[in-house]
Amino acid sequence: MKKYKAVTALDGLSLVVRRGEIYGLLGPNGAGKTTAIQILMGVLTPSGGDVRVFGLSPFKDRHRLAGRVNFSSAYVQLPFNLSVVQNLDIFARLYGVPDRAAKIGSMLDSFRLADKAKARTGSLSSGEQTRLNLCKALLNDPELLFLDEPTASLDPDIADLVRTALQGFQRQSGLTIVYTSHNMAEVEALCDRVLFLHRGKAITEGTPKEVANRFEKDNLEKVFIHLARTGDVMDAQTIP
């Protein structure tokens, strides 16, 4: 649970993410997706309840967890005043990445940024910055990756490149991903399971197909629209 003075951002949320799955946190703006991710990352303390990541508290055991986890968001940037390589090098040092140069090179290749290695980060397009954030997020070979709308500013071509790269990393390393996105087609393509949130409450959970079937809709986009418009009614219900 997370309560601010007048607002309940998360209310009785309970979720379990399985190792190696891509888990989508979905819902309209203000549903509590980012709040949930911030609590799971240990940067926002909940008002009540218990949070465990790999059996550890993200607050008390933050330093034991930090090297196993990483994060990327379209809304958080890397310092604009350093070059691409310099930024990645700093984070590689912070995460204790062995053979930094090779790892950075392979990340830049994976996200088609090799030709921008020496460019100033502030000079990159928003799509390139998003890909750079993903390079940072995968530098330490995390076991758990939090992605908050990672493809929000990408054109369809690059968004597809990012999805393919993420799926590749996920298959290769068994990476667990907690994912938020407003692109429902992308969520269907990527996520093993999804949880719909509305006004801080869990509305429904399951595979994209199960959720669509549960609401007798063709796809998640229609479920999203249905839940966004009738969410107040759904709030009273528990997860079916």
Add this chain to the structure above:
Amino acid sequence: MTRALAIVRRYVLIHLKSPARLLDLFFWPVMELFVWGFLSLYFKDANLDTTGRLVVTLINALIFWDVLYRSQQALSLAFMEELWTRNVLNFLISPLRTWEWVVGAYLYGLIKTGIIVGVLFILATFLYAFDITTLGLYFVPICANLLIFGYSMGLFTTGLLLRWGHSAEALIWGVPFLIQPFSAIFYPVSVYPGWLKPVVWILPSTHVMESMRAVLNTGVFPWTSFLTALILNVGFTIFFSWFCLRMLERGRSTGQLVRLT
């Protein structure tokens, strides 16, 4: 320590890549040196320098003030840098520990302060025939106490930034100037009215500056003043560290910390 050094690297790289920042590093201290240097020369020419030590006292005072000011700025500006570049969250979720970031920012401050002090000494020597050997090795304990006090004030102003974010930006420049008039930087404690002296003596910087004047006037370093300043510094550092950590935890709870990004 590797992570603290990565932080030093980050801030040094920012300076190396920005001519504006490099210029800013030297601009204000050098301008201040000109003002105080020429003022003391004027006093000397007008026969107002009765002790014959005015130039050396004022220039030493200016340089030591800069040590205090720059060390306070080191931590606050390092944190501001993360706010400006929206990088706070990336650091918060990384394995970087709070103390590692603080040590990194302190080391970066030490490098910056060392360079500025070096440049000021050289300029003062050439422009005002300033003798850099006047304080001898006592320069080290004087600087050490000022660095510690500056760093502890940096913790305080960083706490203010954590609490109020960008709205507290002006305070990081202003806080040192709140203590400057009461630290006996450019004049001795004897000029303060009696009722103000208890306040003045609470500041470690007052004891340090009085030590400097004592060495210049008598050649003897008052170790009691040094120890008093050190004890006060320990007290300030503990209190301001607590304040800063309290603001960090508060930020985690209220969501202010993630809003800073």
